[in-house]
Amino acid sequence: MRIHTARLTAGLLLACAAFVAPAGHAASSSDTTGATASTSAASTLEAEQEAAFKAAKAVQKIGPAEIALRDQAHLHLPAGYVWVPTPAAAQLMRSMGNRTDDTFIGAIFPADDADWMAVVKFVKEGYIKDDDAKDWNADDLLKSLKEGTEAANEERAKRGIPGIEVTGWAQKPLYEAESHRLVWSALSKRKGGTDGNQGVNYNTYALGRDGYLSLNLITNANDLDKYKPDAAKLLAALQYDDGKKYADFNASTDKVAAYGLAALVAGVAVKKLGLFALVLAFFAKFAKLAVVAVGAALWGIAKVFKKKEPAVVATAPVAGDFNGTSTGGSTSGTGGTGNASEPPKPPTA
Secondary structure (H helix, E strand, O other), rough: OOOOHHHHHHHHHHHHHOOEEEEEOOOHHHHHHHHHHHHHHHHHHHHHHHHHHHHHHHHOEEEEEEEEEEEEEEEOOOOEEEEEEOOOHHEEEEEOOOOOOOEEEEEEEOOOOOEEEEEEEOOOOEEEEOOHHHOOOOOHHHHHHHHEEEEEEEHHHHHHHHHOEEEEEEEEEEEEEOEEEEEEEEEEEEEOOOOOOOEEEEEEEEOOOOOEEEEEEEEHHHHHHHHHHHHHHHHHOEOOOOOHHHHHHHOOOOOOOOOOOOOOHHOOHHHHHOOOOOOOOOOOOOOOOEEEEOOOEEEEEEEEOOOOOOOOOOOOOHHHOOOOOOOOOEEEEEEOOOOOOOOOOOOOO
């Protein structure tokens, strides 16, 4: 299992670079002070991430396993996948520079060294009517998504995060009315950057009586076709509990969401795009920080230096983007443990 993060590894590399003075220029006291500060910051980040890895290891579930998703559904985690529940998953995300909220349930990783990860959320905003799906126009949705992303760049700038721009569809919105499943994916890149190494967030949703579950797979655009079957397999493994299914909706008692299905793609809610924009990047420009499952019980860290432009990802809405309150809950899982008889293979540097 491997997690790649640009922010931490770039910081570590810059800390090393701080020790190198330009040719013909002796390092000044200010250079030394800066190098010391950089080293200290890098050490703090490394310690934070190591602690997050240990916390994740302690609660990881190796498929096959039954994972309870709040009081709403179950994930029948297949073999070959690893589940990390929150709060350990949230700690891991924060250590990589990502923000989470109370909709975040956990994260899924491949048991091998495939370059992707998936995040699972439940947004309890009420029953989402899907009757607007028949009137969708992909071009209009893409235009709205681009406009919302551009508006969100103002907030990114305040947080010191470079802007991003949506360049097109990797997967046009597709809704299956019978199963109440939605899939869409947009290509994005650093604003003003090249298109050579675009990031992609493959967004999948399962509608239920009280809201929706989202399972979003994050990877590099060049690898999306290779990993789409993983997303489909995991989405199919999500099953709402009796009484929580979309068909269980009671119009006389249940809350109806203030938005329709299109808002999950490119409505007003998408304007903040806050969860994973630009802070989780695969094939990082300077380095990779890998979390490796060894013997399905021990996670190690390996840095692999690369010289590629970091990918960026456009993300689906988070609960705070909507006019409503999301409720959290406990997450539990039973089944697989960290003592699997067939340990995942560690990645090759």
